[in-house]
Amino acid sequence: xxxxxxxxxxxxxxxxxxxxxxxxxxxxxxxxxxxxxxxxxxxxxxxxxxxxxxxxxxxxxxxxxxxxxxxxxxxxxxxxxxxxxxxxxxxxxxxxxxxxxxxxxxxxxxxxxxxxxxxxxxxxxxxxxxxxx
Amino acid sequence: xxxxxxxxxxxxxxxxxxxxxxxxxxxxxxxxxxxxxxxxxxxxxxxxxxxxxxxxxxxxxxxxxxxxxxxxxxxxxxxxxxxxxxxxxxxxxxxxxxxxxxxxxxxxxxxxxxxxxxxxxxxxxxxxxxxxx
DNA sequence: ATAGGGCTTCCAGTCACTGGAGGGTCAAGG
DNA sequence: CCTTGACCCTCCAGTGACTGGAAGCCCTAT
Numbered sequence: 001x002x003x004x005x006x007x008x009x010x011x012x013x014x015x016x017x018x019x020x021x022x023x024x025x026x027x028x029x030x031x032x033x034x035x036x037x038x039x040x041x042x043x044x045x046x047x048x049x050x051x052x053x054x055x056x057x058x059x060x061x062x063x064x065x066x067x068x069x070x071x072x073x074x075x076x077x078x079x080x081x082x083x084x085x086x087x088x089x090x091x092x093x094x095x096x097x098x099x100x101x102x103x104x105x106x107x108x109x110x111x112x113x114x115x116x117x118x119x120x121x122x123x124x125x126x127x128x129x130x131x132x133x
Numbered sequence: 134x135x136x137x138x139x140x141x142x143x144x145x146x147x148x149x150x151x152x153x154x155x156x157x158x159x160x161x162x163x164x165x166x167x168x169x170x171x172x173x174x175x176x177x178x179x180x181x182x183x184x185x186x187x188x189x190x191x192x193x194x195x196x197x198x199x200x201x202x203x204x205x206x207x208x209x210x211x212x213x214x215x216x217x218x219x220x221x222x223x224x225x226x227x228x229x230x231x232x233x234x235x236x237x238x239x240x241x242x243x244x245x246x247x248x249x250x251x252x253x254x255x256x257x258x259x260x261x262x263x264x265x266x
Numbered sequence: 267a268t269a270g271g272g273c274t275t276c277c278a279g280t281c282a283c284t285g286g287a288g289g290g291t292c293a294a295g296g
Numbered sequence: 297c298c299t300t301g302a303c304c305c306t307c308c309a310g311t312g313a314c315t316g317g318a319a320g321c322c323c324t325a326t
Binding site for chain 2: 302303306
Binding site: 044047048051052054055056065068069071072073074075076077079080081083084086087090091093094097098100101103104105107108111112113114115116117118119121122124125126127128 | 177180181184185187188189198201202204205206207208209210212213214216217219220223224226227230231233234236237238240241244245246247248249250251252254255257258259260261
């Protein structure tokens with residue numbers, strides 16, 4: 001399979017697939033003409049990577065998860081630990097975003113949004129106390 | 134005021150302040166020794182920027198918001214539009230994260246997390262259907 | 267022979283900083 | 297007067313995970 005085929009089948013752009021080879025996540029063979037030649041196992045790995053990335057795992061997490069996947073002597077606790085740490089980080093980010101969202105929503109509702117210059121949003125951003133939240 | 138003073142007062146690292154000058158968000162004067170010399174108005178702007186960034190606005194949004202802040206003929210509708218667009222993006226991101234979170238949480242709960250290799254998390258990542266969600 | 271599509275590599279850019287090297291400035295203490 | 301330490305300066309490179317584009321080769325069909 002050429003890169004275009006695996007791109008279609010894995011849903012990943014060719015650029016991304018080349019990048020994954022660059023950073024050593026996959027090692028496709030080469031045809032005589034220099035084209036990358038992907039086996040089923042490469043496609044499988046790319047699909048794995050695509051799904052792990054879709055769950056928000058970092059590339060380094062993906063590397064770890066793939067290594068665990070290919071390690072017959074893994075313990076599921078190792079996988080779970082990676083996933084739990086990631087979940088914690090997601091929760092943190094969600095909390096951050098929700099806090100921003102709450103402030104922003106309040107400000108937006110306080111703003112008339114008309115032709116006049118008076119604006120509570122700008123007033124809040126420009127307020128002179130030191131509170132960064 | 135030197136950069137250290139404004140850093141302490143604004144809560145922004147000196148590096149960030151220099152960066153903001155680089156990209157034209159502020160224009161502090163210079164002392165004879167070459168040091169940046171910040172006026173109250175610079176400090177005010179930096180505080181404004183810090184708060185806008187804390188609400189998740191991009192640098193380009195900050196630029197727009199600062200311009201509006203300094204424009205006596207602004208209409209609050211312009212500010213509100215920027216804020217509303219940003220809110221939409223935050224909501225999108227929250228939704229994405231919550232969807233990841235849900236999947237991840239399910240997988241984590243399905244995983245024993247013991248010394249055995251069997252792991253529903255890896256099984257899911259390696260499943261052979263094309264569903265990327 | 268040429269046109270098109272696909273493939274290759276390499277370089278640069280994204281976003282918003284952050285770290286570090288290498289060096290100048292200033293006030294205080296010995 | 298010298299040194300120490302805390303400042304400050306610029307410039308370059310790196311972060312994460314790609315993405316865009318240029319320049320050029322390969323392959324098939326007309």
